[in-house]
Amino acid sequence: MTTPFTVYTSPSAFPNPQRLRLFQYEKGIQAHINEVIYDMAPGGDQRKWPHLKMNPWGETPTMQLADGSYMSESVAIAMYLDNLLEGRKLFGESPKEQGLISMWDSRIWVQILYRITTLFHVSHQGLGPKIELTNNPQWGEHCRKEALSHASLVNQHLSDGREWLIGGAEPTFADITLCTSIAFSKFGPVQTPLDERFEHLHYFWQRWQQRPSFKLAYADGAGLAELAHLIK
C-alpha cells in the first residue's frame, strides 16, 4: 500500500516531531504516513540542502503531501490531518472545544515547551557544533524559571480531578503538547522533570504511559531510562 504522506522527522526525544507522532497514533492514522527519520545530531540532516529545499526553516517535522508540496509546523500538519482524515477530532468538535484546545496548546507551547527547548539550546551544545550557535546559560535559567512557573499553573488547573486539560474522557492535541513537554523536561541536559515537581503532572504523565498511542510513539525510548522498557 502506498502512503499519501511522507514525514521527515526525528527520533522521539525531539518534542515537536513527537507531538505529530503521538497525534498520529492517538488518531489511528499511522498507516497513512511514511516516516523518514533523520540523524539530527550530530548528523544535522535537517540543516542540509536537500531538507532546506523542502523547509527553509531547517526543522522537523516536515511533511510531503501526495501532490508533492510540503507543509511544516507540527500544529499545522496535525490540524490538517485531523480535518482531512477519519477518526476522533483531536482539535475538538464544537467551537468551544476548539477554542479551549487552542488556548491550552498555545499556553503550553509558548510558556513551557518552547521555554524548555530554549533552555536546552542555550545551556548546552546538545545538537553539536554544526548547529548550536548560541551559549547563554543565564537566559537558559530564565527559561527554566518561566517553564516551572507556568507548569505550576497547569498543575493547579489539573488539581480538580480532571484527567485531561479540557476535561472529557480522552486527550486532545493540547494534552499531547503537555505530554511531550514533560518528556523533554526529563531529557539529558534539561533535567527539570516536571512530573517530579508537580503532583498532578505526575498523574498526568502516568496516565499517558498507559495509552497504546504513547507506547507506540515512544517505542525508541526517547533517550529516557524510565521508557527503556518500551524499546522492542
Ligand SMILES: N[C@@H](CCC(=O)N[C@@H](CS)C(=O)NCC(=O)O)C(=O)O
Ligand atoms: N515550530 C516548529 C518547531 C520545530 C522544531 O523546533 N523542531 C526541532 C526539533 S524539536 C528541530 O528540527 N530542531 C533541529 C534544528 O533546529 O536544527 C514546529 O512546531 O514544528
